[in-house]
Amino acid sequence: MSRPRTRREMLGESVALVAAIAMPASLARVLGVARQADPDRERLAAWTTTLRTERLNGTKVPLGRAAVRVGEQAVGTPYEAYTLEAYLKAGGKPTSTEPLALSLTRFDCVTLVESCLAIARVARAEGAPPWERFGREVERMRYRHGARGDYTSRNHYFSEWISDGERRGLVRDLGAELGGDEDARPLRFMTEHRASYPALADDDVYRAIGEMERRLDAHARRVIPTERIASVADRIQTGDVLAFATSIPGLDVSHSAMAYRDRDGVLRVLHAPLSGGVVAVTKTTLPEYVARIKRATGILVARAV
Helix, strand or coil: CCCCCCHHHHHHHHHHHHHHHHCCHHHHHHHCCCCCCCHHHHHHHHHHHHHHHCCCCCCCCCHHHHHHHHHHHHCCCEECCCHHHHHHHCCCCCCCCCCCCCCCCCECHHHHHHHHHHHHHHCCCCCCCCHHHHHHHHHHHHEHHHCCCCHHHECCCHHHHHHHHHHCCCEEECCCCCCCEEECCCCCHHHHCHHHCHHHHCHHHHHHHHHHHHHHHHCCEEEEEHHHHHHHHHHCCCCCEEEEEECCCCCCEEEEEEEEECCCCCEEEEECCCCCCECEECCCCHHHHHHCCCCEEEEEEEEEC
């Protein structure tokens, strides 16, 4: 029978376990300490390897095609809402620098699009994909001018996510090219639903969001109406970013996704939907899917550059 462990030995094992969690995997291997697996970083490494193995990381391959391949690997991943607001519920302040929320094991509709594009960009660089590089690519898309500040620095309206990204060469807005109609309705949803946004309880944040909304008045959206999507479907590429325009007062879009062409070339939607609860590819075509969305008026389309 083995002797009982002493209190000193048990304490030493506890310290080693904490160290293993905190230290880099390479150092943990050198010291012979087992390190807990990190499923998010494991996915980053695996999904990047897939793109490189399948030669989808070259500059001659459309970025959207590589991003959709990442999305295929994410199919089945759980949907989780409000991940970007979690720090507020935990007591964080909207006036402080917003923490960069990153996950490859849970998504909402926007974070799926951001993550797929970020990994497609990271895969083009040589060497092991660092988590920090992935984070920087997400940060460039998520925040106005690519600069993460407080809560108000985020592109809260997805139409601004597109227009801000276009100004900085991250995406190209295809609305005008596809014959979209101008939607110049003022965006006031956040300030008119203040109680739904915990950060807006702060008066300074509320005023700043109001100023942001008024600035967006100068940037009308180009929406391809639902009834005309089928006529331009052949010009939408797999991996194009889709935003589903809505008639809800003060709001630009109600959902975001990526265009997906299956093996037969049929245009579908790859997305993280609230209904269904996991990342999936629609069984319906893009025009059919939009037609079934309550209060949908059409789509905004952007292409990753």
